[in-house]
Amino acid sequence: MSAVLQADPAAHKRKQRAPKPPRDWVLTGLWIALILVAAIWVMPFIFIVFTSLKSDAEIYGSGAFMPPTSWAWHNYAAAWKTGNFGTTLFNSLIISVIKVPLGILFSAMAAYAIAQVKVGGRKFIFLLFLLGTMVPFQVLLAPLFGLVNQLGLTNTYVGVILPYIAFGVPYQIFILRGYFREVPSELSEAALIDGASHVTIFWRIFLPVSLPALAALFILDFVATWNEFAMALVLLQDSGKWTLPLGLMAFQGQFASAYGPLNAAIVMTVLPATLVYLIFQRYFVSGLTMGAVKE
Structure with a gap:
């Protein structure tokens, strides 16, 4: 040159x-x-x-x-010991680790059935699920507490996990249904011709290709479950079963003027959810945008 x-x-x-x-x-x-x-x-x-x-x-x-x-650093040690954050952190981890994957699995199966299984009335079933996104859970706290109390599930993990799943499923189905409708129908039709069942198609085809959407929902659901306050306050009256937001509320009430330990408690409360978001954030935007509904 x-x-x-x-x-x-x-x-x-x-x-x-x-x-x-x-x-x-x-x-x-x-x-x-x-x-x-x-x-x-x-x-x-x-x-x-x-x-x-x-x-x-x-x-x-x-x-x-x-x-x-x-x-x-003694502020963190003081907040951890005085606020009993070891117990509340364990409770939040148990509830989130069980509820989030289980709720996403239920939502994915329902969304697949609505989007790909050709049965009559599936649009009506989808509309029924959409109605669940229009009802604020705050207006249902009183009847929900009565139901959980009658079942003997107050102050238990199950008594919180089941309502969490029920209120999270409608939105997740809305997102995943749109995502599953974007998957080419030729894939499922070819698998059905080869003798594969809908269970096999769901596990072997749809779940692998929907990982971005599942990761985005995992972030949203984990953060929402981790930070949920009102329902946990109503259903968990035993301090030994409190989650981190409830523990932070109690700590703030007792040590409102201890700004160092109080802010240390806030950092320990939000740090796990922040780490989960940073780990999965590259899937977040693509997972939500690719799930656009197309009728």
Whole structure:
């Protein structure tokens, strides 16, 4: 290439004078806006983390967003021991680890049946599920408590997991049905011709290709289950069965002025859900956008 340019000086000049591509100011402005929005969202978390690592004297004597000069890790130890966060963390893990995969599995099976199994009345069944997304669970707390109490399931994991699944299934079916309808029907038809059952098609074809949607629902459902407060407050009256939000409420009521341990408790409460989101976030957008409903 250099030899060609030396042999043809005019070509060398044309290369030097080639105009630079114009700057995309719209894209630059979009990046600036995204950075500003991200900073606004991150600043409260930075404030909580910094406060959780400061002593009381440093909290009152330094700026809110100033990093701690000495790391007060004892705030986390005090919050963990005083707030009984070991028990509440275990309860939240048990409920979330059981409820989230089980609820998504039920929703995926129902969504597959509605989207791919050709039976009469499936659209009506789908509409019945959609009605569940229109009823706020707060108005059902009183009858729900009465039902759970009659079954003897208050202050139990089962008594919380079953209502959680029931209220989460309609939205998950709505998302997964749209996703399953995007899968080419030729795949299931060919498998049926080869003698495969609907159970085999569901497990071997539809679940593997729907991993982005399942991951997106896993994030949403895990965060919602982890942070759920009202239903747990009604159904779990024994402090030994409290979840992390209930434990944080009790800790805040007793140690409202202990800002260091209080913010440490907040960090320990939100950290697991944040880690789950960071692990699966690459599937989040693609999983929700590919599940668009197409009638």
